[in-house]
Amino acid sequence: MNFNGIDFDTYLKNYPDANGYFGKYGGVYVDDDLKKAMEEITEAYFAICKSRKFIAELRRIRAEFQGRPTPISHLERLSNKLGNVQLYAKREDLNHTGAHKLNHCMGEALLAKYMGKTKLIAETGAGQHGVAMATAAAYFGLECDIHMGSVDIKKQAPNVARMKILGANVVEVTHGLATLKEAVDSAFDAYAKDYKNSMYCIGSVVGPHPFPMMVRDFQHVVGEESRDQFVKMTGELPNAIVACVGGGSNAAGFFSGFLNDPVDIYGIEPLGRGTKLGDHAASLQYGSEGIMHGFNSIMLKDENGDPAPVYSVASGLDYPSSGP
Numbered sequence: 001m002n003f004n005g006i007d008f009d010t011y012l013k014n015y016p017d018a019n020g021y022f023g024k025y026g027g028v029y030v031d032d033d034l035k036k037a038m039e040e041i042t043e044a045y046f047a048i049c050k051s052r053k054f055i056a057e058l059r060r061i062r063a064e065f066q067g068r069p070t071p072i073s074h075l076e077r078l079s080n081k082l083g084n085v086q087l088y089a090k091r092e093d094l095n096h097t098g099a100h101k102l103n104h105c106m107g108e109a110l111l112a113k114y115m116g117k118t119k120l121i122a123e124t125g126a127g128q129h130g131v132a133m134a135t136a137a138a139y140f141g142l143e144c145d146i147h148m149g150s151v152d153i154k155k156q157a158p159n160v161a162r163m164k165i166l167g168a169n170v171v172e173v174t175h176g177l178a179t180l181k182e183a184v185d186s187a188f189d190a191y192a193k194d195y196k197n198s199m200y201c202i203g204s205v206v207g208p209h210p211f212p213m214m215v216r217d218f219q220h221v222v223g224e225e226s227r228d229q230f231v232k233m234t235g236e237l238p239n240a241i242v243a244c245v246g247g248g249s250n251a252a253g254f255f256s257g258f259l260n261d262p263v264d265i266y267g268i269e270p271l272g273r274g275t276k277l278g279d280h281a282a283s284l285q286y287g288s289e290g291i292m293h294g295f296n297s298i299m300l301k302d303e304n305g306d307p308a309p310v311y312s313v314a315s316g317l318d319y320p321s322s323g324p
């Protein structure tokens with residue numbers, strides 16, 4: 001299968017290319033110091049992802065700590081109510097900490113430990129990535145700073161409490177809209193000042209290479225597991241698969257398990273209050289090419305070409321771009 005010139009049969013092996021591009025999107029748009037830090041992370045990642053010890057350790061963590069495999073549930077009553085469809089849900093909510101985010105957090109933290117880093121830095125929107133990161137830091141005995149917009153801190157108070165209980169330091173971000181994009185800005189700044197001791201563990205398939213690749217790879221377990229489980233459960237493939245798209249981590253992981261199958265794939269973006277710029281965060285639907293947070297992708301831009309303000313009632317989906 002082929003889409004936008006990308007051959008899905010060899011997608012996981014061939015993308016991104018050596019410079020971190022998926023077709024024309026991706027790359028490393030950061031200053032020279034950070035570029036060096038990214039190269040070190042890339043090198044370490046390629047070394048450990050081929051190491052049997054790392055793979056065995058991640059598998060053990062997934063089974064013994066995370067609660068993988070997560071089940072697929074047949075949504076029988078909802079399906080009967082709708083009448084003409086059978087709906088199934090891949091239960092990433094049953095991962096320890098309540099979301100798919102722990103899949104890449106445990107991988108990123110294990111990599112940080114391998115690289116001798118002592119601190120994890122991350123941003124969070126809904127607080128799910130923050131809670132997962134704080135959990136990974138507690139598991140590996142690392143310090144942890146979570147940057148979060150003040151609007152989200154108020155909206156997602158229970159997750160803020162969980163991060164603190166887990167021993168993380170929650171850094172309040174007050175500039176701009178004080179939501180997810182600003183939290184990423186702030187986490188990036190903090191990381192740039194301390195990249196020797198710390199590791200920035202990005203919360204989605206965004207940011208400079210190698211983050212989109214690493215997060216996709218760590219999330220691939222969702223798609224792989226789902227395909228196997230669904231075929232065992234029903235004897236066939238689903239007609240269609242659906243995921244929400246904020247940065248795109250759950251979607252990239254889930255979709256990448258079905259790329260060679262005759263399955264329709266739907267990514268759902270937040271339309272918020274409507275189609276007017278500033279009222280939604282449907283970046284792929286309404287955006288155009290642009291660079292932000294160290295990567296080139298499709299982005300919602302204001303009249304100056306800067307990232308536009310976005311809106312969604314769902315913290316964590318309100319991001320003006322999506323993974324390359």
Ligand SMILES: Cc1ncc(COP(=O)(O)O)c(C=O)c1O
Pocket residue numbers: 098099100125126127128129203204205244245246247248249250251315316317
């Ligand atoms: C539970 C949950 N699902 C999905 C998302 C969207 O992020 P992504 O598109 O990177 O999976 C978030 C973001 O915070 C989340 O908390």
